[in-house]
Amino acid sequence: FRFKESLAEDVRRADLVISHAGAGSCLETLEKGKPLVVVINEKLMNNHQLELAKQLHRDGHVLYCNCSTLVETLQSMDLSTLKPFPPGQPEKFALFLDKVVGFQ
Amino acid sequence: TGGHTTEILRLLSCLSESYSPRHYIFADSDKMSEAKIRSFEQKRAETFSNSQFTLDRIPRSREVRQSWTSSVVTTLYSILYSLPLTYKLKPDLVLCNGPGTCVPVCISALLLGLLGIKRAIIVYVESICRVETLSLSGKILYYFSDYFIVQWPDLKEKYPKSVYLGRIV
Numbered sequence: 338f339r340f341k342e343s344l345a346e347d348v349r350r351a352d353l354v355i356s357h358a359g360a361g362s363c364l365e366t367l368e369k370g371k372p373l374v375v376v377i378n379e380k381l382m383n384n385h386q387l388e389l390a391k392q393l394h395r396d397g398h399v400l401y402c403n404c405s406t407l408v409e410t411l412q413s414m415d416l417s418t419l420k421p422f423p424p425g426q427p428e429k430f431a432l433f434l435d436k437v438v439g440f441q
Numbered sequence: 442t443g444g445h446t447t448e449i450l451r452l453l454s455c456l457s458e459s460y461s462p463r464h465y466i467f468a469d470s471d472k473m474s475e476a477k478i479r480s481f482e483q484k485r486a487e488t489f490s491n492s493q494f495t496l497d498r499i500p501r502s503r504e505v506r507q508s509w510t511s512s513v514v515t516t517l518y519s520i521l522y523s524l525p526l527t528y529k530l531k532p533d534l535v536l537c538n539g540p541g542t543c544v545p546v547c548i549s550a551l552l553l554g555l556l557g558i559k560r561a562i563i564v565y566v567e568s569i570c571r572v573e574t575l576s577l578s579g580k581i582l583y584y585f586s587d588y589f590i591v592q593w594p595d596l597k598e599k600y601p602k603s604v605y606l607g608r609i610v
Contacts (some may be wrong), residue, residue, distance in 0.1 A: 389570045389572055425607075427610045429607065434456065
């Protein structure tokens, strides 16, 4: 498929997700508790996608690789090493913003 | 665009109905954000009866990998477009999270403030993707926003005027 409205159902049914390092894709997958292998796209300027994948990998939440090392990663991976990903806290932002704007 | 829209909708998810009406501004080339926003607002309307929002498109400031010189031109063009829009909306608060689209809008809001027409609070939340370096929008708006929020401690260290609340999306 080209573009679907939402990949939520596909992610829910998957045992493993292989994705690019876009924040939405990573977060959606990790929040559903699915093991994630992140593939870095080296053609985007500055390659900032790598920063998030590296950090998530450092924190033990994902495996990461690039296109050429994908097969090798899939063959040698151990998914039991992945740590659960705690959700973000938008309520903290709401509290902060309320203070800033003056809604106490 | 895509990831930015998903993130900003999460930021909005816990805001009270005092943050109303909400005016969404996004790039004319963006095909998917409108659907995401409508879906978010639809759900919101189930809880809050008087939910109000608008959608506006402006020319995209810059494409990925666009050259510096042509980026200045296209950004200026976007500012020409966003200035009357911002003047019409006269926001109290501008919340943005990094797409190039936000720079002309913030500059417009700043201009309106400088001209004494309307002073908005500008809050910038850097994307969760940015762990070690700021986006180009972030590098610019770090100096022009009232509150600049980062989501990883490395950035708080590098940009001491920023606010660190942990992961908020």
